[in-house]
Amino acid sequence: MKGILYGIGTGPGEADLLAGKACEAIKNCEVIALPHTSKEYCHAYRIIKKSFPEIDSKEILPLDFPMTKDETILKNARKASAEKICRELENGKNVAFVTIGDVAIYSTFSYIKKLVEEKNYSTLMISGIPSFCAAAARLGISLSEQDEEIHIIPGSADLRQAFNLEGTLIFMKSGKRLLELKEFLQKKQTSHYFDFYAISNCGMENEKIYSKTDELSEDSSYLTTVIIKNIKKKTDEKNYRFFQNLKCEMFPCHQVDDEEAFNCLFCYCPLYFLGDKCGGNFKYTEKGIKSCINCNFPHKKENYKKLIDRLKEQKNGSDIY
Numbered sequence: 001m002k003g004i005l006y007g008i009g010t011g012p013g014e015a016d017l018l019a020g021k022a023c024e025a026i027k028n029c030e031v032i033a034l035p036h037t038s039k040e041y042c043h044a045y046r047i048i049k050k051s052f053p054e055i056d057s058k059e060i061l062p063l064d065f066p067m068t069k070d071e072t073i074l075k076n077a078r079k080a081s082a083e084k085i086c087r088e089l090e091n092g093k094n095v096a097f098v099t100i101g102d103v104a105i106y107s108t109f110s111y112i113k114k115l116v117e118e119k120n121y122s123t124l125m126i127s128g129i130p131s132f133c134a135a136a137a138r139l140g141i142s143l144s145e146q147d148e149e150i151h152i153i154p155g156s157a158d159l160r161q162a163f164n165l166e167g168t169l170i171f172m173k174s175g176k177r178l179l180e181l182k183e184f185l186q187k188k189q190t191s192h193y194f195d196f197y198a199i200s201n202c203g204m205e206n207e208k209i210y211s212k213t214d215e216l217s218e219d220s221s222y223l224t225t226v227i228i229k230n231i232k233k234k235t236d237e238k239n240y241r242f243f244q245n246l247k248c249e250m251f252p253c254h255q256v257d258d259e260e261a262f263n264c265l266f267c268y269c270p271l272y273f274l275g276d277k278c279g280g281n282f283k284y285t286e287k288g289i290k291s292c293i294n295c296n297f298p299h300k301k302e303n304y305k306k307l308i309d310r311l312k313e314q315k316n317g318s319d320i321y
Contacts, residue, residue, distance in 0.1 A: 001092055002089050002090060002092060002121055002122070003030075003088060003089040003090075003091070003092050003093045003094045003095060003121075004089070004094050004095075004121075004122045004123065004124060005085060005089060005094075005095050005097060005112075005113070005116050005121060005122070005123045005124070006025045006029060006094065006095065006096045006097065006123070006124050006125075006126060007097050007099070007103040007107070007109040007112075007113060007123065007124070007125040007126065008022045008025055008026065008096050008097065008098045008099070008103060008125075008126045008128070009022065009099060009100070009101055009102040009103040009104075009107070009126065009127050009128020009129075009130075010022065010043075010044045010047045010048060010098055010099065010100055010101075010128050011047065011100070011101065011128040011129040011134065011203070012100065012101060012129060012130075012131040012134035012135070012202045012203045013043070013047060013100070013134075013201065013202055013203030013204040013207075014047075014134075014203035014204075015047055015048075015050030015051040016051070017128075017129050017134065017203065018047060018048065018051055018128070019126065019127065019128060019129075021126050022126050022128060023051065023052060025096055025124075025126055026048060026052060026055065026058075026096050026098070027052070027054075028094060029058070029093075029094040029095060029096035030058065030059055030088075030093040030094055030095075031058065031059045031060075031061050031088045031093050031094070031095040031096070032045075032048075032055060032058045032059070032060050032061065032095075032096050032098060033061040033063055033081075033084075033085055033095050033096065033097040033098070034060065034061065034062050034063060034098065035063055035065050035097070035098075035099055035108050035109075036062060036063070036065075037062050037063075037064050038062065039060055039062065042062075043100045043204075043223075044098040044099050044100050045060075045098065047100065048098060059088075059093075061084060061085070061088065061095070063081040063084065063085075064077055064080070064081070065077050065078070065081070065108055078108075078111045078112060078115060079115060081112060082112050082115035082116050082119075085097070085112065085116060086116060086119050086121060089116070089121045097109050097112060099128075100128075100131070100223075101128055101129070101130050101131045102127055102128045102129065102130040103125050103126065103127065103128060104125060104127065105130055105152070106154060106172065106173060109125075113125075131172070131202055131223070131225055132152070132170045132172065132225050132227070134202050134203055135197075135199045135202045135225045135227065136227065138199060138202055138203070138207075138209075139197050139199060139209065139227070141197060141227070141229070143168050143170070143227070144167065144168055148167045148168060149165070149166055149167030149168070150167055150168045150170065151165045151167060151168065151169050151170065152170050152172060153169055153170060153171045153172065154172060154173055155171070155172070155173045155174040155176075155177045156177075159180070159181060159184045160184075160246060160251075160259070161246065161247075163184075163188060163192075163228075163231070163246075164246040164247060166231075168227065168228065168229050169227070169228040169229075169231075170225065170226070170227050170228075171225070171226040171227075171228070172225055173222070174224060174226065178216060178218070178220055178224060179216070179217070179218055181216070181226060182213055182214070182216040182217075185213045185226075185228070186213050186214065187260055188260075189213065190234075190260060191233065191234055191260055192231055192232060192233050192234060193230070193231070193232045193233075193234060194228050194229065194230055194231045194232070195228070195229040195230045196210075196211075196212065196213055196226075196227075196228060197210075197226070197227040197228075197229070198210040198215075198216060198224060198225065198226040198227065199224070199225055200220050200221040200223060200224040200225075201221050201223050202223070202225065204223075206221070208220075208221075241263075241265065241301070241304040242263050242265060242301050242304070243263065243264050243265045244262065244263070244264050245264045245267075248264065251264070252299070253267075253299075254293070254294075254295070254296050254299060256296060256299070261300070261301045262299055262301075263298070263299050263300065263301050263303075263304070264299070265298075265304070266298035266299070266307065269292060269295070269297075269298045270298070270307065270311060271297075271298070271307065271310060271311070272290070272292065274314070275290065279297070279310070280292060280295040280297045280298075281294050281295040281296075281297070282294075282295055
């Protein structure tokens with residue numbers, strides 16, 4: 001009979017959090033497939049070995065998954081790994097593909113599973129504790145209450161759009177973009193209130209907890225989870241003067257130095273009708289159309305009063321209104 005491929009989540013790092021069902025599956029598999037070329041540097045292998053030293057008596061199958069965004073390289077690596085696993089399954093051996101966290105969340109196993117099933121082999125998935133759940137427990141916080149939403153944000157996501165979501169934001173696998181996330185959050189602190197939590201290597205020997213955004217650095221581990229809660233925009237008595245539509249596909253519609261201060265309130269300039277007298281940085285195209293592509297006057301936060309005063313001047317000096 002053909003073997004079965006098991007996708008097993010080993011949890012975030014503590015051996016005690018490895019599920020009993022996962023342990024049983026590992027014991028019953030002849031081959032342990034690792035998403036790494038070296039077992040010594042594979043987090044999942046080290047987690048298992050703490051509670052199941054006998055893993056070294058198993059046949060270890062190292063797999064190479066390059067850290068790259070090149071889709072061609074990734075596709076070839078996944079195909080080669082799936083073929084190695086299929087050869088073991090064809091020989092009647094059960095294979096345990098182990099990965100940290102939960103096997104259903106941003107796991108390489110999802111790609112291997114599809115390729116193996118295309119070859120008509122059976123697969124089973126065994127859950128592990130997700131890293132962000134373990135992180136919340138370690139930090140002593142709740143991820144959601146009542147009807148609060150939870151959003152899992154991968155490192156490749158648009159940070160600006162993500163921050164426009166409501167509820168709890170969980171940033172995972174930021175990797176090389178961790179400093180970009182840090183700078184983004186520091187800018188957001190000027191316009192928003194929010195609770196910041198972060199932890200690296202949760203449950204491992206080199207675990208580190210961060211209490212402030214400026215504590216994040218390029219030395220922070222790839223396995224860093226950042227949790228943002230209770231987001232509220234800072235407002236004052238003049239908040240009617242400023243508005244941002246972050247969901248607009250054109251935002252920001254003009255090149256600016258500071259997106260945080262880009263005002264969408266006057267999306268279509270109310271001074272456009274004044275033609276040459278608007279006072280903005282406009283030009284006329286070859287077809288005689290007035291183009292305001294180089295003008296940011298109505299989009300600057302501090303220009304609200306100037307724009308309103310300009311309209312009042314027109315009201316008092318003409319019959320337009």
